[in-house]
Amino acid sequence: MRKTISKTLLALLLFAVLFASCNSEVMYDSSSSIAKSQWNMNEAKMFTVKVSDKDIKRNYRFAINIRNTTDYKYNNIYFFITTVYPDRSITKRDTVECILAYPDGTWKGKGNSDIKDNRFWFAKNVKFPQVGEYVFKIEQATKDTVLLGVKDIGLHIEKQPVE
Numbered sequence: 001m002r003k004t005i006s007k008t009l010l011a012l013l014l015f016a017v018l019f020a021s022c023n024s025e026v027m028y029d030s031s032s033s034i035a036k037s038q039w040n041m042n043e044a045k046m047f048t049v050k051v052s053d054k055d056i057k058r059n060y061r062f063a064i065n066i067r068n069t070t071d072y073k074y075n076n077i078y079f080f081i082t083t084v085y086p087d088r089s090i091t092k093r094d095t096v097e098c099i100l101a102y103p104d105g106t107w108k109g110k111g112n113s114d115i116k117d118n119r120f121w122f123a124k125n126v127k128f129p130q131v132g133e134y135v136f137k138i139e140q141a142t143k144d145t146v147l148l149g150v151k152d153i154g155l156h157i158e159k160q161p162v163e
Contacts, residue, residue, distance in 0.1 A: 025161075027055065031065055031154030039140050039147040047136045047155040051086070051128045058159055061124040064138070065154035068100055070114045072149030075101035078141040081122070086132025095141060096122045115151060125160055 032045040064079065076099045083092040098120040101107050109116035128134065136155050140147050 025159045026156070027060060027159065028155065028157040029065075031067075031152045033152050034150050037069055037071075037149055037151050039150045039153075041140055041142070041145050041147070044137045044139045045153050047138070049134045049136065049155075049157065051131055051134060053131055056128045056131060059125045059127055060157050061121055061160045062126060063119045063121045063156040063158075064096065064098060065152070065156050066098060066100070066109075066118045066120070066150065067152040068109075068116055068118070069149045069151060070107060070116065072100065074142070075099060075103075075105070077147075077150070080137075080139045080141045082137040082139075084135040084137070086130045086134060094122070096120070119156060 028047075028049045030047055032047075064081075066077065068077075076097055079096045079098070081092075081094045081096055082090060084090050098118065099108065100116070100118060107116045109118035111117050138153055138155065140150070
């Protein structure tokens with residue numbers, strides 16, 4: 001039994017390494033669940049990104065990943081995104097709008113069920129000016145105190161493709 005478990009773990013590890021090497025352009029990708037798909041306006045989602053010496057030499061692009069249900073009652077969503085640098089100075093607060101549905105009400109994103117996955121690019125050609133830990137705080141910025149229908153929110157950062 002131990003050999004079977006060891007072989008399974010080895011196979012999973014090998015798969016993970018191969019998968020990661022195939023997608024070497026991704027610097028960071030993480031999501032946070034919204035309990036019961038009810039996002040309180042006072043509940044910020046925090047993402048900590050470690051930036052090394054080699055990372056500050058490159059340009060990156062940033063995206064928000066959203067998983068929403070088809071019960072979400074709007075066609076768009078607004079976010080406040082605050083960036084805190086390693087020296088703890090708050091340098092930037094952006095407002096980002098993401099369109100989740102077409103004008104005819106058809107949902108954008110992937111998924112054949114009642115859950116839709118979307119990625120929205122909101123910044124490109126970004127350089128990290130400092131080495132260390134950056135904190136990205138994402139808050140829902142709608143009029144609703146509790147926003148219903150958002151299951152997960154995430155931050156995705158990858159190397160900027162050459163244009």
